Amino acid sequence: MRTRFILIQTSHAGNVGAAARAMKTMGFSDLVLVAPRWANVLRREETIQRASGALDVLANARIVETLDEALDGVTHLCATAMIPRDFGPPTRTPREHLEPLAKQGDQHVAFLFGSERFGMRNEDVYRCNVALSIPTDPKFGSLNLGAAIQVIAYEWRLALGGYEVREAIQPVQAADAQAVAGMLDHWERSLVEIGFLDPGAPKKLMPRLQQLFNRAQPTPEEIHILRGIAKAMSDATRPPRGDKADKGGKAPGND
Template sequence: MPTDTPQPAFVLIRPQMGENIGAAARAMWNFGLDRMRVTAPRDGWPNERAVAMASGAGRLLDEALIYDSTAEAVGDCTYVYATTARGRDLTKPILTPEAAMADAAARIASGQKVAVLFGPERAGLENEDIVLANATITVPVNPEFASLNLGQCVLLTAYEWRRATQEAVAARTEMAGTEWANGQEVEALARHYEERLDDAGFFFPDHKADSMKLNLRNLWSRMPLTRADAQMLHGILRQMVRWKERG
């Protein structure tokens, strides 16, 4: 059974290759979408190649709704977006995938039923399909090579849906069981290296020693050290000193 998460239906209009249907299913499920509709697939249904390509997302194909026409596929929807890379001489709002999926999220939250149309691989949606849509989605691609593979277009749109509905941390660091080193720990590491390097005669000539020590302290403060890093660097230096003394 499909999940109960409110979401748009992704409608594949007259898809030609089973592999692309499977890729679309996989792309949808990557981002938590599982309402697939398919109209008039060229190679019939079910399609073994679609199943093979879908991999772990085969459930979407099992539960896909099959229609004979675009009108039937969106007949229960209150708002429809049509993806297209070409101007169609039709007066329609034109949105980027980002804006469209943000708009779709708001409409679905208000109780509307939304669908997104994706055209066949050869030439995309026909005007007869697009006139059934309330708005179009156009990706700002290279105008000299605007064609997107069906699976790619579904992936891009599904990603924007996820961004519009799921908060994601833009950047984070996996601490792997440790914590950031605090100021005292960094200071202890800096002092340890300074003392041992001083013993080794590293700070030479004398008139440059203070500047060299200052630069070394600045190096430690610039490094985002964890406690594990500091312990390891202490250990490296201790072992080098022991090795030198044994020699």
Template sequence: MNQNQTDTSLFGRLRFVLVETSRAGNVGSVARAMKTMGFSDLVLVSPKCDNPLGDAEAVAFASGAGDVLASARIVGSIGEALEGCNFAAAVSARLREYSPPVWTPRAFSAHAAGQPELRPALVLGNERVGLPNGIVEQCNVLINIPANPAYSSLNLSQAAQVLAYEARLAAVGDGVDPRGVGFQGDAASLAQIEGMYAHLEEALVALGFLNANNPKKLMPRLKRLFSRTQLETEEVNILRGIAREIIKHAPPKDQA
């Protein structure tokens, strides 16, 4: 039993199946594409290359995903590769006259992520000839990656990377913090921010930059600027410290 079968997240449920892969380097590259997106269940069907899991090129191209490569399984048929799966998607750039419904990677990923009972598999074919019709017809859907119609050629690992990326997004969302990655302090309260504005206004008046009798729109514009930054408590304290120093060093009003 694959260790991921106890994991009900999409990361534990999704299997990548490579059929008759010709180059060991591509196996390693697919392992790397999978690991960067959090997936690890890899099965090879009758690979055409020798020692695809231990070949030096496979290990080099895996580049840190050696654990995915080492845990991959080699089987002799698509039936064995899909054991335990209840939904299979053939991946092909070539549309067939008689094929299962055609889905995009995003549609497949949303479907797979939204049904915890589903144990899906992505089936990718040989680098040169792709998947045989017999295997495509055994799958529930055919995935076609939208690409430039004038040149839609993706190599095996590129296709696997696109599929793994879409699956990850469906599983966890984009995970992007609009403030960026790194240290995140406590968000400043409204009272703290209002105190900062009052302190800053006092400093600008002391500096002669702001006319208290004719302030125009300066403070509302500064408030609009700072409202876009999602100020943290420490940042408010820094700005108030700057205001304090401005006030301390500002010339007396009768000398301004």
């Protein structure tokens, strides 16, 4: 499904960079600018900074003078308008319209965004198949151009199938039963040494700890940490090494 994002008379260079970034994060790259305020907008410092690495989208972007040029090859045109028109295409939420659109087969879809200063002109909206309206708080529906593009790009990518969410870290293997049993033996000895566990009447403390660690499925590294805690508990119950002679005092019997 071919996809194009068209920005009409963009007045802020930073929004062009933000548009490129929003598109790239969702896997889109066809950006067309219609009569932007700055002829060199694709090379301006603010544009490049706001693109945040989406320089390939900027490099491939085109600047044209008319909307007709921008619509070359487009078969389905979506306006983005927060204010419904009394006359013109139907107004839909992005998800409502884009999910069935994605199932229609080969289309060349374009999303049209108006100027930050005066939005979409009626004559441009009338050319579209649909007017997409992002459902926002009725008391405050003002969206930055870059944010609106990000929402539409996300909804369209979601309708097309989306991307898988990747784990931040690779899953690790749980410690084997022998390692868990060895750790529990170590804990049992330490708990006796610190007086927490009465070996004559242990009740169900150790079986409960066994069930706890079975549910937790600790990793080998976590087993090492737990053994270190057990060792520290045991060490805390032992008297300090050395005697008075080691600390500079007199040893008994040396008077």
